[in-house]
Amino acid sequence: MKANNKIGSTTADNELKPDDSQSHNGPNTAEKNAPTIATLDDLAKLTNYSLLEALNCDPDATVDGVDHNPRQVFSGHYVPVKPTPIENPEYVAHSKDFFQELGLADDLAQSEAFLRLFSGDISQVPEPMRDHGWACGYALSIYGTEYTQQCPFKTGNGYGDGRAISILEAVIKGRRWEMQLKGGGRTPYCRGADGRAVLRSSVREFLAQEHMHALGVPTSRSLSLYVSKSEKVKRPWYSEGSHSLDPDRWVMEPVAISTRVAPSFIRVGQLELFGRRARKQEHPQAMIELKQLVLHLIDREYSQVIDPSLSLEAKILLLARAFRDRLTSLVANWIRVGYCQGNFNSDNCAAGGFTLDYGPYGFCQAFHPYFQPWTGGGRHFSFFNQPMAAERNFQMFCSALRPLLETHSEAVVQLDEIQEGFTEVMQTKLEKMWAAKLGLNTFNAELFNELIMLMLQTPVDYTIFFRELSNLPNDMMPLTKSFYTEAMSKSESQQLDARWADWLTQWTSLIAERTPQLSRDEISSQMKCVNPKYTLREWQVAPAYQQASDGDYALLREIQDVMTQPYTEKSKDVDDKYYRLQPAAFFEVGGLSHYSCSS
Numbered sequence: 046m047k048a049n050n051k052i053g054s055t056t057a058d059n060e061l062k063p064d065d066s067q068s069h070n071g072p073n074t075a076e077k078n079a080p081t082i083a084t085l086d087d088l089a090k091l092t093n094y095s096l097l098e099a100l101n102c103d104p105d106a107t108v109d110g111v112d113h114n115p116r117q118v119f120s121g122h123y124v125p126v127k128p129t130p131i132e133n134p135e136y137v138a139h140s141k142d143f144f145q146e147l148g149l150a151d152d153l154a155q156s157e158a159f160l161r162l163f164s165g166d167i168s169q170v171p172e173p174m175r176d177h178g179w180a181c182g183y184a185l186s187i188y189g190t191e192y193t194q195q196c197p198f199k200t201g202n203g204y205g206d207g208r209a210i211s212i213l214e215a216v217i218k219g220r221r222w223e224m225q226l227k228g229g230g231r232t233p234y235c236r237g238a239d240g241r242a243v244l245r246s247s248v249r250e251f252l253a254q255e256h257m258h259a260l261g262v263p264t265s266r267s268l269s270l271y272v273s274k275s276e277k278v279k280r281p282w283y284s285e286g287s288h289s290l291d292p293d294r295w296v297m298e299p300v301a302i303s304t305r306v307a308p309s310f311i312r313v314g315q316l317e318l319f320g321r322r323a324r325k326q327e328h329p330q331a332m333i334e335l336k337q338l339v340l341h342l343i344d345r346e347y348s349q350v351i352d353p354s355l356s357l358e359a360k361i362l363l364l365a366r367a368f369r370d371r372l373t374s375l376v377a378n379w380i381r382v383g384y385c386q387g388n389f390n391s392d393n394c395a396a397g398g399f400t401l402d403y404g405p406y407g408f409c410q411a412f413h414p415y416f417q418p419w420t421g422g423g424r425h426f427s428f429f430n431q432p433m434a435a436e437r438n439f440q441m442f443c444s445a446l447r448p449l450l451e452t453h454s455e456a457v458v459q460l461d462e463i464q465e466g467f468t469e470v471m472q473t474k475l476e477k478m479w480a481a482k483l484g485l486n487t488f489n490a491e492l493f494n495e496l497i498m499l500m501l502q503t504p505v506d507y508t509i510f511f512r513e514l515s516n517l518p519n520d521m522m523p524l525t526k527s528f529y530t531e532a533m534s535k536s537e538s539q540q541l542d543a544r545w546a547d548w549l550t551q552w553t554s555l556i557a558e559r560t561p562q563l564s565r566d567e568i569s570s571q572m573k574c575v576n577p578k579y580t581l582r583e584w585q586v587a588p589a590y591q592q593a594s595d596g597d598y599a600l601l602r603e604i605q606d607v608m609t610q611p612y613t614e615k616s617k618d619v620d621d622k623y624y625r626l627q628p629a630a631f632f633e634v635g636g637l638s639h640y641s642c643s644s
């Protein structure tokens with residue numbers, strides 16, 4: 046067992062909620078007082094297309110951006126693409142919090158010009174906004190193995206943003222943001238699919254993104270969500286109450302466009318694609334294109350921690366170290382809040398170290414270390430295996446950087462060391478996180494291991510258990526609120542009760558060791574900063590997207606309100622609805638406890 050650094054009240058919060066990593070080029074006072082962005086013209090004035098300026102366009106792309114058929118893209122970092130607007134768009138939701146952070150007027154989301162642009166019609170944007178967006182290619186590796194079979198041409202040159210189209214970059218209050226439509230129509234990487242996202246998956250992603258931000262977990266952000274009142278697409282899905290693993294019917298679902306926002310959308314998979322091209326010398330510009338992408342990544346995501354005057358080798362080593370730091374914090378945070386990404390391929394792993402792609406994700410309810418809502422995700426992408434999956438992505442990230450260090454053997458050795466150090470850094474962060482969840486200064490392996498066994502054997506509701514524990518209960522009674530009582534024999538249950546009682550006694554004495562320095566109230570409030578009260582539960586989100594497809598957005602907004610303040614104690618009414626166990630009827634139900642596809 047390894048001892049950890051002392052966690053003080055502020056340190057615990059800062060380290061476990063490391064969203065500062067994204068706040069490079071943070072706002073100065075003048076920028077904080079920037080005027081409200083009240084119109085699309087105001088937003089247009091802040092546009093600044095660094096990606097289009099710093100990176101290469103696919104030389105085979107059509108000039109007008111009407112490039113919607115699947116094809117191979119052999120070189121260049123992006124393909125200009127015009128989004129395909131959804132028919133008869135209607136406003137569904139926007140993130141009030143994010144609008145406020147950006148300084149966007151709240152009513153802008155429902156204005157005609159804003160709705161038109163963010164539902165995919167880019168034809169009438171004010172200058173200097175451009176009338177096309179861009180899509181990027183990337184490679185796919187699953188748990189450290191690169192796959193090209195998913196590309197229709199079996200070369201990997203047709204894989205990338207198939208339905209995600211970035212439409213603008215803007216520098217707002219000193220921070221650079223890229224805005225990307227999801228479901229904005231076909232791109233050359235669509236692989237024959239329709240380029241659309243349905244309302245169901247868009248609502249899920251929209252809510253989860255802002256929930257994760259509020260939980261203090263680095264993430265892309267939700268800007269807006271619009272649905273089509275007439276356009277529908279067919280998706281496989283589950284009949285109500287179906288226990289089938291795979292969807293058992295086809296449904297017509299309304300299409301939607303959600304806009305997500307991040308400093309960049311560069312993925313590990315993207316670096317891999319350019320790393321592979323450089324390694325295999327696939328074309329004369331391959332090494333230069335890799336270098337350009339890496340420098341662009343540094344500029345967009347790491348400019349605060351990497352000095353631009355350093356040599357390329359020094360920059361690359363700092364980049365690897367900084368990404369390792371962010372990725373390990375990210376995964377520790379995921380586990381802290383009970384989040385399972387589900388499909389943590391390298392193309393769903395943002396190189397900026399934040400959560401990206403809320404597809405088959407889920408929040409753990411009845412605790413299981415291998416919790417995995419996506420039926421295709423297997424144990425390798427399950428809840429407690431996420432540190433391993435992240436390490437595989439990190440290895441792919443380092444491999445992609447290696448061609449740039451070819452002539453610097455000493456730097457290669459250092460990169461190898463950074464790569465090998467991942468396990469230890471990850472372990473340290475996990476231990477620190479578990480200690481904080483338990484209100485302790487240091488990680489106690491024996492206490493932790495017994496707790497995991499008890500949480501599994503009972504099983505407990507992950508969120509409710511830790512939140513109840515945060516009240517520092519004197520006996521087991523309050524904790525049993527989190528128990529999913531399984532059918533077990535009387536003697537088994539008595540044995541379990543006895544073990545719980547022993548565990549609580551041991552934990553209570555460790556808490557008591559802290560009380561000379563901190564009051565019980567202080568320990569409790571520290572714990573409540575890392576153990577959320579409310580997390581998103583799929584059986585609660587499902588009625589919200591079902592009602593939304595009938596044009597009723599009230600429940601969606603209610604959930605949005607609760608889940609964007611996940612640490613705040615709410616009324617009894619809210620608790621009755623949202624601070625409760627998953628009802629038995631929703632276990633093992635397709636679309637609620639598992640899904641084989643989510644798009």
Ligand SMILES: Nc1ncnc2c1ncn2[C@@H]1O[C@H](COP(=O)(O)OP(=O)(O)OP(=O)(O)O)[C@@H](O)[C@H]1O
Nearest residue numbers: 205206207208209235238239240241402403404644
């Ligand atoms: N309906 C669709 N039309 C075109 N491409 C699609 C569609 N659905 C998924 N894809 C593409 O298939 C790939 C794998 O899908 P995955 O579910 O990981 O991503 P996603 O949820 O669409 O997107 P992202 O990773 O951008 O959030 C992605 O490259 C995605 O762009």
Ligand SMILES: [Mg+2]
Nearest residue numbers: 392393402404
């Ligand atoms: Mg994806």
